[in-house]
Amino acid sequence: MGAWAQAAGDAKAGEGKAAMCVGCHGIPGYQNSFPEIHRVPMISGQSAPYIAAALQAYRKGDRKHPTMRGIAxxxxxxxxxxLAAYYSTHHQAKAPEQVKAPGGVVAQLIEKGACVSCHGANFSSPIDPSYPKIAGQHADYLYVALKSYNVQGNPHIGRANPIMGGIAQQFSNAELKQIANYLASLPGELATKPQPRFR
Incomplete structure (x- = not known):
């Protein structure tokens, strides 16, 4: 159990600490240009354990992104x-239990990656709350994130996760893009919640 799991999160306190987050995650459509141009991920509606795990991974250096590493x-x-408690309280509409099945090639890719076994049949109900909800997430972000698991030895880009690394290495970039596009097309529980001054 990580140190974050021992600290009880206070959503109200997190709201007061989120000023450093809203400049990217609180602006609908905001794009990051590193390592390539893509929309920043929607984090409103993610589970607190996932947000905490992601921030811990950036802080530790298992997830490499200069801006996020500095913030974390x-x-x-x-x-x-x-912060994890705060963003997890931004509840969106509950994702449906069932989602549209992918077409031919994508169905094979999803099965090959065993995506459902960790992220749930609707991709919004992960088996472990420290795993992300991915249904409806931005396709360009998902694509960059999936590719990052294949990066080795780069001090600025990449993600060290043995499970996702093993899965992502099975696919070409074109296949990862197909998976990302399918996941983004699904109804999910994630959103970008604008702050009043950015509306």
């Missing part, structure tokens, strides 16, 4: 727990 490195365990 400035956070205490309590800050991480509070």
């Amino acid at each position: 490195g400035s956070l205490s365990d309590q800050d991480i727990a509070d």
Whole structure:
């Protein structure tokens, strides 16, 4: 159990700490240009354990992204727990139990990756709350994230996760893009919640 799991998150305190987050995650359609242009992920509606795990991974360096590493490195365990609690309270409409099945080739790719076994049949009900909800997430972000598991030895790009690394390495970039496009097309529970000053 990580240190973040030992700290109880306070959503109200997290709201007060989210100023550093809203400049990217609070602006609908906001794009990041590193390592390539893509929309920043929707984090409103993710589970607190996933948000905490992601921030811990950036802080530790298992997820490499200079901006996120700098931000996560400035956070205490309590800050991480509070921010995770805050963003997890941005409930969206509940994702349906069943989602449209992918077409031919994509169905084979999803089966090959065993995506359902971790992320749930609707891709919004992961078997472990520290795994992300991915249904409806931005396709371009998902594609960049999936590719990052294949990057080795780069100090600025990549993600160290043995499970996802093993899965992503089975696919070409074109196949990863097909998977990302399918997942993005699904109804999900994620959103970008604008802050009042950015509306």
